[in-house]
Amino acid sequence: MDKIRVVGGNPLKGVIPISGAKNAALPLMIASLLTSDTLTLENVPHLADVELLLRILGNHGVDFSVNGRRERQDEAYSRTIHFTCRTIVDTTASYDLVRKMRASFWVIGPLLAREGVARVSLPGGCAIGTRPVDLFIDGLAALGAEIDIDQGYVEAKAPKGGLIGARYVFPKVSVGATHTLMMAATLARGTTVLENAAREPEVVDLANCLKAMGAKIEGAGTSTITIEGVTSLSGARHSVLPDRIETGTYAMAVAMTGGDVTLQNTNEALLASAIEALRAAGAEITTTESGLHIVGHGDDIRPVDITTAPFPGFPTDLQAQFMGLMTRAKGVSHITETIFENRFMHVQELARFGARIALSGQTATITGTQELHGAPVMATDLRASVSLVIAGLAAKGETTVGRVYHLDRGFERLEEKLTRCGAEIERIAE
């Protein structure tokens, strides 16, 4: 199993191109199941989750072809992928594949909408909480689907004539259930109104792509989304939006190492709450023509309290990285996690660097220390693992991070991007 070796102490300096967002690319790829025409997606990141979803979609009957492109060294490796699903050949998504990635469960919406039937294994994904699927089941049932759970599979059947538009109020904000119900409703008869819907930029990106395919959707980006069903969708060409979590992660790495970096192909509006927290911590952040310029003061980080919340709140996917930053703050900070009940697995690993963190319920209290020391640590999930890499960049001495397959799920060319900014980081094959 590969490891990442980091020797800390170098401030990051240079340019980092931001890739297309994993969490937008996945639902966009799934949308290809809704049409027999070709959906072309540009700026698709090269990640393990994307490759796995290509396999899953292939099993359902999606043909795809990939064009790679990288014109300049400082550009992200941007891929354009053409997806064509002339007919759905299998409406079952198996345990073997779906258990590896939460988002693969979302195929249930398009399969049901287009074929009237779907059998999808209960999902897996990062072990950051129990992550039930009750909202998907209740929402699809509101659209008229009959749903059973049998042997770990959700079996869904649409009424004769297809799903029927309805009003559904999410009892809790869910990104995945919003994506899934929005996709399902595009081909339902009549109007669907989703209330208390997720407002994440990835939901807006999916809605924009679905609209380009002929769907009638209003209100994406607000908590009420209205979808008027159409009889069929066509192909389209769409570019995946920039990865706001990758943006925030590198911004925090720069703040923590006291660097000076331009993040290209991204924008502040995607992560305003995280930028506000970074500024409060002392990082200087300005908007450039095509991205953000960050200057960090690694020995002068101010403590900042944050609480994670659905967009536009502070993203849970940046919580671990912000905790890494706070371990070097001059004072005490508090981080409260409200989205996932078990998303503090990085705490015991950060402690190996000499960080002082106390946990009480859903709140971590971090007492900053000026000096972190490199250590062997273990990645536990995607965002936790990158918090260990950035702590390693700021620590004195050598760090090795085990189980890097977590990182490969969501960070495109991490070592390359960091090396080009002066970091001493390499992958060791074992």
Ligand SMILES: CC(=O)N[C@H]1[C@@H](OP(=O)(O)OP(=O)(O)OC[C@H]2O[C@@H](n3ccc(=O)[nH]c3=O)[C@H](O)[C@@H]2O)O[C@H](CO)[C@@H](O)[C@@H]1O
């Ligand atoms: C691939 C992808 O885009 N993953 C993101 C997505 O995950 P994902 O879509 O899985 O997260 P959700 O927004 O659904 O989860 C939010 C909360 O709702 C709960 N819930 C969700 C569905 C349900 O049926 N019942 C229920 O109780 C979850 O357990 C969690 O406590 O949004 C999360 C929250 O921003 C991010 O951390 C993930 O990176």
Ligand SMILES: C=C(OP(=O)(O)O)C(=O)O
């Ligand atoms: C938690 C994440 O992914 P998933 O929802 O696929 O587990 C993530 O992207 O941080």
